[in-house]
Amino acid sequence: MPSNDDAQRNHVVEFFSTRHGDLSSTLPMLETASELEPALRDLIHSLTLRHREIQELDKLTLRITAGALLDDILDYVYTHFDQIIPYNRIGLALIEDNGQTVLSRWARSHHDNIRLGPGYAAPLEGSSLQTIIQTGQPRIINDLERYLADKPESQSTRLIVAEGIRSSLTCPLNVNGLPVGFIFFSSDTPNTYSAVHSDLFLRIADQLSIIVDKGNLVSELAAHQNEIERQNVELRHLNELKNEFVGMAAHDLRNPIASIQMMAQLLLEPLDWMADEDRRGLLQDMLSQTQHMLALLTELLDVTQIESGRLDLNLRQVQMDAFMARAVKRHTQLAAPKGTQVILEAVDSGYLNADPVRLRQAIDNLISNAVKYSPAGSTVRVSARQTGAEWRVSVRDEGPGITPRDRERLFQDFARLSAQPTGGESSTGLGLAITRRVVDAHGGVLDVDSEPGSGADFWFTLPAS
Numbered sequence: 125m126p127s128n129d130d131a132q133r134n135h136v137v138e139f140f141s142t143r144h145g146d147l148s149s150t151l152p153m154l155e156t157a158s159e160l161e162p163a164l165r166d167l168i169h170s171l172t173l174r175h176r177e178i179q180e181l182d183k184l185t186l187r188i189t190a191g192a193l194l195d196d197i198l199d200y201v202y203t204h205f206d207q208i209i210p211y212n213r214i215g216l217a218l219i220e221d222n223g224q225t226v227l228s229r230w231a232r233s234h235h236d237n238i239r240l241g242p243g244y245a246a247p248l249e250g251s252s253l254q255t256i257i258q259t260g261q262p263r264i265i266n267d268l269e270r271y272l273a274d275k276p277e278s279q280s281t282r283l284i285v286a287e288g289i290r291s292s293l294t295c296p297l298n299v300n301g302l303p304v305g306f307i308f309f310s311s312d313t314p315n316t317y318s319a320v321h322s323d324l325f326l327r328i329a330d331q332l333s334i335i336v337d338k339g340n341l342v343s344e345l346a347a348h349q350n351e352i353e354r355q356n357v358e359l360r361h362l363n364e365l366k367n368e369f370v371g372m373a374a375h376d377l378r379n380p381i382a383s384i385q386m387m388a389q390l391l392l393e394p395l396d397w398m399a400d401e402d403r404r405g406l407l408q409d410m411l412s413q414t415q416h417m418l419a420l421l422t423e424l425l426d427v428t429q430i431e432s433g434r435l436d437l438n439l440r441q442v443q444m445d446a447f448m449a450r451a452v453k454r455h456t457q458l459a460a461p462k463g464t465q466v467i468l469e470a471v472d473s474g475y476l477n478a479d480p481v482r483l484r485q486a487i488d489n490l491i492s493n494a495v496k497y498s499p500a501g502s503t504v505r506v507s508a509r510q511t512g513a514e515w516r517v518s519v520r521d522e523g524p525g526i527t528p529r530d531r532e533r534l535f536q537d538f539a540r541l542s543a544q545p546t547g548g549e550s551s552t553g554l555g556l557a558i559t560r561r562v563v564d565a566h567g568g569v570l571d572v573d574s575e576p577g578s579g580a581d582f583w584f585t586l587p588a589s
């Protein structure tokens with residue numbers, strides 16, 4: 125016949141079992157009723173602990189699913205797990221380099237003198253951590269000072285003791301049966317850890333390991349995400365620049381088209397309405413507007429072609445004296461109506477390895493600017509000298525020069541600055557931007573020396589061969 129105590133025990137077991145699973149082994153056989161109360165207290169204590177464990181792990185799992193980063197997860201462990209395992213410090217190290225290195229990945233401590241912090245790396249081979257991996261069991265050292273006296277070669281023990289740590293519980297982390305790292309619980313007090321704690325750890329180890337693994341993945345994903353975000357910002361910026369560019373180009377083409385349209389409408393009126401002279405004037409205007417549009421379109425195509433990386437240089441040996449003489453001659457003729465002189469001041473005879481079409485474009489841009497922005501009747505001086513392995517081409521004018529403010533934008537697309545054409549020439553703001561790209565592509569440098577008010581000296585250097 126069962127005793128009264130046995131009946132009470134069975135009743136308790138049944139009561140808790142309905143809520144917490146089978147507990148018959150957890151509750152010891154009781155000799156007398158007086159033992160029931162402390163036994164129950166123990167039971168409730170361990171149930172509370174277990175409940176807390178489950179709660180904390182649930183919260184952690186929630187964080188993982190919500191995509192928290194490894195560091196956040198570890199921080200959470202650090203601030204919430206002291207109810208489960210005592211510590212003054214928690215560290216995490218991961219096994220890297222195909223199992224060769226243990227790398228300290230994270231550490232939080234009640235002390236602020238962390239010496240064995242993130243980034244600390246040591247070979248796994250031959251270390252005591254290797255034994256932990258082999259046994260798969262947590263290791264407790266309850267007197268680190270004595271441990272260090274026995275193993276003075278252990279650098280990591282030395283560092284941790286210097287932080288004030290006296291006992292430690294080192295727990296292996298495995299994912300799919302493979303060791304991935306370690307969690308170190310450490311305490312300032314000797315003899316902090318016992319089998320209770322390592323058992324506790326073993327119960328939560330799988331989940332922690334997965335967390336570390338997932339957390340790792342999440343960190344990697346976050347790094348990728350950052351990179352993608354960075355590229356997005358860059359692309360958005362490029363897109364804005366492109367829109368701005370298209371906007372300016374469209375604006376520049378709209379005005380001449382609108383005025384050509386207007387003039388064409390006028391010319392469609394009955395013939396006797398307008399004097400021949402006026403009619404010619406309108407046609408002349410239309411012609412110069414279309415010339416401007418054509419020049420603009422050619423330059424636009426040039427910019428886009430160069431920008432999309434299709435500036436294929438067709439390199440030749442360019443005989444510089446003849447080349448420069450022809451360039452100056454072209455502009456002498458163009459500048460004559462303005463009374464502006466273009467003179468070839470100095471040129472070395474020799475060869476330059478360059479794409480002649482692009483080189484001509486660069487030089488034409490500089491000389492035409494010098495003529496365009498200088499007062500009528502002034503002089504433009506051109507030179508091309510070779511010094512050592514370098515050619516230096518220079519175009520000097522007597523125009524308004526470049527203000528420091530204009531200088532900042534001078535070589536950008538659509539930079540129409542304070543200097544205005546002095547003879548009604550057209551201006552797109554693309555010439556210098558193209559020249560810069562051409563000189564760049566040849567491996568040279570384009571720049572300007574100028575005292576505002578006393579002319580500009582635009583020059584570029586190119587490697588001779």
Ligand SMILES: Nc1ncnc2c1ncn2[C@@H]1O[C@H](COP(=O)(O)OP(=O)(O)O)[C@@H](O)[C@H]1O
Nearest residue numbers: 493494497539540541543551552553554555556
């Ligand atoms: N030699 C120069 N002297 C003074 N200002 C200049 C000179 N060359 C260029 N600039 C200024 O720089 C701007 C950009 O020149 P550029 O890119 O060649 O375009 P564009 O000549 O079609 O306007 C010009 O609008 C002008 O204001």
Ligand SMILES: [Mg+2]
Nearest residue numbers: 489493555556
């Ligand atoms: Mg120009």
